[in-house]
Amino acid sequence: MGTNIHSAFGGNFTSNPQGVANVLKDIGFRYVRDVPTTPDRLNALTAATGVKVCAISQYYWYGSDAFDTKNFDALWTQVKQVNNIAYLELPNEPQNFDDYNDKLHAWTIQLYQAAKADLRLSAVPLVASSVYGPTPGLADLSPYLDYGNIHDYPDVHNPAVNIAVNVSHARTVTGDKPIIATETGYHNAWQSPSYFTGASEIASAKYLPRLYLQHFNYGIVKTFNYELIESFVDDTFTNGEAHFGLVRTDLSYKPAAYALKNLISLLKDPGPDFTPSSLNYTITTASPDVQHTLLQKRDGTFWLGLWQNVLSYDPAARQDLIVPPVNVGLSFNGVPLVRAETYLPTTSTDVKNTASAAQLVNLAIDDQVTLVHLRLAAPGDTNADGLINDADVATFFHHYGQAVTPNGGWALGDFDRDGEVGFIDFQLMELNYGRAQYSPELQAQAAAIIAASVPEPGAALAVLACVGLFARRCRRR
Ligand SMILES: [Ca+2]
Numbered sequence: 001m002g003t004n005i006h007s008a009f010g011g012n013f014t015s016n017p018q019g020v021a022n023v024l025k026d027i028g029f030r031y032v033r034d035v036p037t038t039p040d041r042l043n044a045l046t047a048a049t050g051v052k053v054c055a056i057s058q059y060y061w062y063g064s065d066a067f068d069t070k071n072f073d074a075l076w077t078q079v080k081q082v083n084n085i086a087y088l089e090l091p092n093e094p095q096n097f098d099d100y101n102d103k104l105h106a107w108t109i110q111l112y113q114a115a116k117a118d119l120r121l122s123a124v125p126l127v128a129s130s131v132y133g134p135t136p137g138l139a140d141l142s143p144y145l146d147y148g149n150i151h152d153y154p155d156v157h158n159p160a161v162n163i164a165v166n167v168s169h170a171r172t173v174t175g176d177k178p179i180i181a182t183e184t185g186y187h188n189a190w191q192s193p194s195y196f197t198g199a200s201e202i203a204s205a206k207y208l209p210r211l212y213l214q215h216f217n218y219g220i221v222k223t224f225n226y227e228l229i230e231s232f233v234d235d236t237f238t239n240g241e242a243h244f245g246l247v248r249t250d251l252s253y254k255p256a257a258y259a260l261k262n263l264i265s266l267l268k269d270p271g272p273d274f275t276p277s278s279l280n281y282t283i284t285t286a287s288p289d290v291q292h293t294l295l296q297k298r299d300g301t302f303w304l305g306l307w308q309n310v311l312s313y314d315p316a317a318r319q320d321l322i323v324p325p326v327n328v329g330l331s332f333n334g335v336p337l338v339r340a341e342t343y344l345p346t347t348s349t350d351v352k353n354t355a356s357a358a359q360l361v362n363l364a365i366d367d368q369v370t371l372v373h374l375r376l377a378a379p380g381d382t383n384a385d386g387l388i389n390d391a392d393v394a395t396f397f398h399h400y401g402q403a404v405t406p407n408g409g410w411a412l413g414d415f416d417r418d419g420e421v422g423f424i425d426f427q428l429m430e431l432n433y434g435r436a437q438y439s440p441e442l443q444a445q446a447a448a449i450i451a452a453s454v455p456e457p458g459a460a461l462a463v464l465a466c467v468g469l470f471a472r473r474c475r476r477r
């Protein structure tokens with residue numbers, strides 16, 4: 001998750017750089033996006049926070065001259081001074097300028113060649129410029145680019161409203177390459193005379209977590225909020241450009257800053273990439289508006305975000321809306337939960353509700369994100385107490401060979417849900433016996449055991465042999 005900054009504009013970046021660093025670290029962003037105009041300010045910020053930079057590769061903001069090749073050498077001199085560059089992005093919204101096409105073509109090729117020739121920057125991926133509408137005239141630049149780019153503004157609407165069309169426009173430039181959203185967000189100029197009146201600060205704190213989760217659902221690999229700090233003071237709340245920030249010009253937090261801080265705090269899982277496993281789950285609700293995002297952490301637990309995809313703010317009446325919660329049931333194909341905890345990150349990281357050793361979780365979902373942390377029972381854990389131990393083994397062997405109902409069978413030992421307590425269930429129990437975590441790797445191994453479960457002649461003999469082996473292992477413990 002990233003955010004946009006404007007270090008070249010001065011403000012807090014010159015008067016209170018430590019304050020800016022503290023805000024970035026406290027919210028938890030790992031990326032910032034900015035022009036490289038003032039490398040010293042960016043380097044001070046990255047040194048203080050560890051954040052990485054998406055460098056908008058243009059020469060300050062002077063119209064299309066910013067990406068006229070006469071200025072390329074000057075831009076490149078700046079880029080080479082910036083530490084911690086994670087992305088080199090082509091110029092910002094070039095279609096604001098009538099003469100953009102030829103200039104952008106020449107600039108893109110020059111940036112590509114300069115980057116590839118630079119020892120430090122040759123592996124840094126290039127991100128396309130964001131575009132307004134289908135832009136096949138830029139498709140020939142795709143070979144130079146690693147990522148597509150969208151600027152995804154929902155205006156006053158639901159967070160998901162423009163994602164699909166923006167992605168389709170980006171794909172006219174970069175085809176099926178992965179997409180980064182280098183800008184998205186809501187402003188809070190609720191007294192703006194224009195149609196784009198923004199949303200209240202309260203509504204933004206509900207919308208932004210939904211927006212990030214929706215981007216994840218659409219496969220967008222990284223999303224940058226626009227922007228970290230309000231651009232200037234506007235006490236009349238009539239100028240949208242002043243009120244996109246998560247924090248005000250005095251660095252005081254708006255509700256959305258807390259919401260994203262809480263979201264990051266609950267969902268972060270730093271470490272190397274891993275391959276998540278799958279979850280067989282059913283969401284039962286009468287509401288057509290309930291949407292969700294499923295995530296997994298390295299410890300094997302799942303995090304399910306749910307919300308109603310409805311307005312939290314009425315832009316015509318300029319007031320917050322009170323959205324009644326709807327009932328939502330969660331179940332897992334007969335697999336019980338060891339524990340479920342719910343959180344409301346818009347306002348807090350505190351646990352709201354818990355359930356233990358349950359087959360079904362009942363939730364009340366409104367227009368803010370509810371995060372449900374799910375620890376499912378691992379195969380072998382008949383009583384869903386989080387341990388696979390001799391008590392489970394005793395239950396399992398007591399029912400070994402029995403036919404059971406699909407939904408009641410787990411507690412008796414039918415861990416692969418095939419209607420009987422059999423050899424595959426034994427293999428699954430042995431896989432997890434004594435282990436503290438049902439990691440994604442173990443979940444993948446369990447799925448492979450089930451996938452390979454074609455009954456063969458001689459299986460009964462194998463069962464007897466393994467039962468003997470397993471019993472010895474149990475005694476040793
Ligand atoms: Ca157990």
Ligand SMILES: [Ca+2]
Nearest residue numbers: 414418420422
């Ligand atoms: Ca079974």
